[in-house]
Amino acid sequence: MATLTHTTAEKATYPVEGMTCASCASSIESMLRAREGVTDANVNFAGKTVQVIYEPTIVNPTQLRDTVKEIGFDILIETQTQEQLEEREAQAIKTLKQKTIVAGVLALPVFILGMFLHGHFAWGNWAMLLLTTPILLWAGQRFFTGAWAQAKHGRANMDTLVALSTGIAFIFSVFNTVYPEFFLSRGLEPHVYFEAVAVIIAFILLGKYLEEGAKNRSSAAIKKLMGMQPNTVRIVRDGGELEIKIEEVQVGDRVILLPGDRVPVDGEVASGTTYLDESMLSGEPLPVQKQPGDKVFAGTINQKGSVQLIAQKTGGETMLAHIIKMVQEAQGSKAPVQKLVDKIAGIFVPVVLGIAIVTLLAWIILGGEAYLTEGFLSMISVLVIACPCALGLATPTAIMVGVGRGAENGILIKDAESLERAHEVNAVILDKTGTITQGKPTVTDVVWASDVQHEKQLEAYFYSMEAQSEHPIAQAVYAYYKELGAQVQQPDHFNSLTGLGIEADFEGKKYYAGNYKLLQQHGVTIPEELAQQTIKLQEDAKTVVYFADEKQALGVFAVSDPIKETAAQGIKAMHDAGLEIYMLTGDNNQTAAAVARQVGITNYKAELMPQDKAEFVKQLQGSGKHVAMVGDGINDAQALATADISIAMGQGTDIAMDVAGITLMRSELTQVAAAIKLSRATVNTIRQNLFWAFFYNVICIPIAAGLLFPFTGFLLSPMIAGAAMAFSSVSVVANSLRLRSVKLK
Template sequence: MTCASCANSIQSMLNTREGVAEANVNFAGKTLQVAFNEKEVTPAQLRETVQEIGFDILIEETTQEELEERQANALAQLRRKTIFAGALALPVFVLGMFFHDTFAWGNWAMLILTAPILLWAGQRFFVGAWAQARHGRANMDTLVALSTGIAFVFSVFNTVYPEFFLQRGLMPHVYFEAVAVIIAFILLGKYLEEGAKDRSSSAIKKLMGLQPKTVRVLRSGTEMELKIEEVQLGDRVVLLPGERVPIDGQVAAGTTYVDESMLSGEPLPVQKQQGDTVFAGTINQKGSVQIIAQKTGGETMLAHIIKMVQEAQGSKAPVQKLVDKIAGIFVPVVLVIAVLTFAAWLVFGGQAYLTEALLSTISVLVIACPCALGLATPTAIMVGVGRGAENGILIKDAESLEHAHKVNAVILDKTGTITLGKPSVTDVVWAQDAADQAKLETLFFSMEAQSEHPIAQAVYTFYKEQGQQALQPDTFNSLTGLGIEAAFDGTRYLAGNEKLLRQQGVELPEHLLQAARQLQEDAKTAIFFANPEQALAVFAVSDPIKPAAAEGIKALHEAGLDVYMLTGDNAQTAAAVARQVGVEHYQAELMPTDKADFVKRLQAEGKVVAMVGDGINDAQALATADVSIAMGQGTDIAMEVAGITLMRSDLTQVAKAVKLSRATVSTIHQNLFWAFFYNVICIPLAAGVLFPFTGFLLNPMIAGGAMALSSVSVVTNSLRLRSKKL
């Protein structure tokens, strides 16, 4: 594809095809995302549709190495044509500009040198223009083919039959130098543009480079070296110190330390021993281990990250939809302007009206290429998404990246987001008249063993380490946002917060209440254990605050964002945590639906809300928020709902994600301003609006150079994101 109009043509052709629900073409990424009904249309038929307008798509399975080889070959051919065009254009330019009247054979020499530039180096423009014309469409190829083709034919005519104009008192001018230099400049611009676009996707290449190509496997007691694609589930993989882990699996033998910084961002290596999980792309540092392959190829976490980044880079930001509409009508509008320019010069031109008409029309056609317009948004998105991936910020789609810059309110879930999400029992206070505490502890442990709540897991771990054995309750019921209830031998027991006990009419001894208040002031969660008559004990569970939580919240405040903390915990614990991390606004004792309602309340106040969470109970609020951010160590459902996933459970990453969005959107705006400003200024100049006042007429060769420069400048500006400090 040579411009945004190419992408628009492919997209519109596919969207009108029967069986296609939606097609999106990314010009910068050279990718197509299409949703279609396999019963109505096949990939081969989609390919035929694209081929009808002069393009092609890869529908067969292609490895990244094969794809890179194809792209490298295409870039090498473009480089050869650029060098060839430049080498021949130089003598044509010198002859045309300085010796056009010196040699009688000058025009013929320029014709002989220009013809191969046009017919071989510039062949792609004419082939593309013809394929578009057959379907009543136009793109950049159309503009280049028309401008250079008309100039070349006019020059050939004047070279072969100069008498036609001489007999009419006009000079038979030739414009071979304009044709040669325009094609050379445009090819140079496309070559630089392709190289810059290639750099914009460097993040993907870095991620793909994390996976080894070969692996040692033990089969039937024999060690063999296989390609990574040949590894099967259940294979025993041998890993030596310094090697990258090739698959996701479980350590079967040996002990080692693994550098997981590419996933977690944590610089310290993690100890791995038998039973521990390791992930593809991480680095084995010290020991030799054997790993049982559990996920291979496209199923590994690394493969999912790569796929997410690729899909995000190929997706379109909302602003791109408007740009696509403009690009769709841009070329036809330029063709109309070119015709009007030619007509105006014929009517109002001076003595050399035909020459000026031809030069101005060619300049308009050449300078008005919509390349910069088409590259403005996708190149910035590609670099922004890649930069995020390099910093452990996975962005699901361009829309999430664009929306994040508008965020002015951030909601943080407490457990697992501000705190570590790994609570532990710290205190146990029994009622003064509680009898047979050992039996009651067994019942309490047995109840919590049935629950999957993090607090229940803390109780379970606490008593399991003491050697407790769980009993099977007669009945068990989870009370969302309150606690749990269970029956043993016909007696019902409750475990949960103060609100649950008060709802059930359970008596709360004063000394247990006071103990609970004190524990909550220490940022601990108080869990009551009771029978239907009275509370029997209060247990304190503490979830340590993450080391970087206060720093992350400070960074959010410095970014000008209002920060809110939501939790299902009690008000006292919430207040203590909020005080320690510097959060002014918080809400406690919230159910999952209450969190979503709070998001809606802020939105009703005109705020653009980002929700940060990690659990199933956050999913509804994440789906309701304008921008949803999941902590990478959270649940699968939270990460599925979220538009942005942080690979590190570090709140400083939230501020970085917002800064990245702001920088990316700022770059998009700069690119679009340059693209529109360039065309608004240059098209009238090319048409000759200054000629009546200053005698200035834009040379088509300068127009070609300006067009090439516009595309390169937009891509280069997008690449600046790679060095932006987050």
């Protein structure tokens, strides 16, 4: 893999055509990684995509495609619409279905002739040769072309196993049909295995057809998300109305939205009033009224009125597009356990080839020429039954279904590692503001010290200071006084003090606005009457903001941030899931205690700075806890990055969502327990899949080699081996699909 000094690497995901097993995926990855200019490549076998990180100044997509083509595969580098991808997929499945049917129809008479009527007709062998040839050369062509492409580069995959087993059996059978005297003259029966060749290919094709159908169902969630994007849009341009393709919409276009339409872009209502179904984003079932100036998002549904929108984000820039991209990347990413499985799959086929050769030699050496036929059959059975498909599908199919199930429930998972690691979480840290509470504080009480004079002037100073701050509480004060018609005065000096509050100078005098720590640090006293009022306000779960000059507190402002309706329910669900819960806040201890009491939290810490939250995460990790941090603001970013699993509220800041491995679009705490349950169910499914995949190969390969023959006389037929191999893959995918019905709440 090339080591790059550039920082302009691009990440792209391309559909892959021609993959048949996990070894195929491994081959594509290793070829791409060996290419100059490629920093990494990850193939999602279940999703049939490859994610490539490359340096565009060194290698371009066409060269990437040529690299993959060298080993018999193809990647679609041209931009494909969802309709085009589905059409190509449907055509590929249709062709596979046709070959499966033809192979099955021709294999049936071959099977009957070979198993029940062999020796009854002099022309029987020739008839089987005639029927088996199109099965091998047309229906099974993909196995031979794929094996040859791999062999040219010294590689092997599932195609190699199938091509070798059926090819050798077919050539041996043709030889014995054309020249039976060779073995007859040596006192041996010239056996033919046309029925094994025909049935093996028919069974493998049937298994692949069923597997493709199951894999399509596992990616249903991403298709559902993509289906939320309309294909065409009505816009007003040059004074006239016209209908254009969605990709032709430009920022600034005036879009017409009629009842029943899906919103095609992110934008702002320009005229008209309507109600939108935004459940795909918020989870709220009730439509939301939209008036001029209100924001709208792509994928939501217009319920009643007709409005016109101004397009602000189009195509890949919309929120829906970002959600789709996040889900696609998560489904295509690899869980840590998958990397180990990939290494095993990469060496699996060469090992199987070695076992097959040893099997044949063992039969000949131990049994002599009399057991040549049994050795030959055992070798074919080993080659057929040892396909690593089930091993390769075990993890990615579960990840695809798990990530898709999460997306359908408003749980966006950034990558497979986050989904896998979340099952280990046993401690959850919750930020208070915006996580437990609504994050929309309002001023409820204003209390001035009895000896304060010029209240109006002081209120103007306080309002002007809070207008400079971006803190949610400051914004509440700003909104409160703005509604009263107050005017902002520019301070002579302003400074924001992280975790404490703000300070400013007006007319040569310094003022402070913030928490108790701020006043403490500057030696500001609090009159007894204000101290008593503060205690009462804090007991009611209200946050208190002090306003003071350099000597004493002049007044207190109480701000209330209502607790979310589902907060207590979500915390109970976490307790029921066996999770320890901690609440961290920069707010004062009394307010924190009141909020914790109301929602059922016993462990909490108050008056914390952002770095204190991150330090507490480390403390829990040091005691052996696997910690999930749930937050929504810039002040949570450090703790989110420190935690084992970071969970962001979808209505929070962009930085919180960028850092987080999981984003909850509904911003409800009930989703936290649901995300943990989804992770546990997914990891259990992966473990089940891997157990059966490994168990299948560990048990079946020795049986196929003839281990039971000396004791029981049992020898596994290559036909049964083909059927077992085909249905092992189907069973793994079917087990993964059970995740679609797992109960999350």
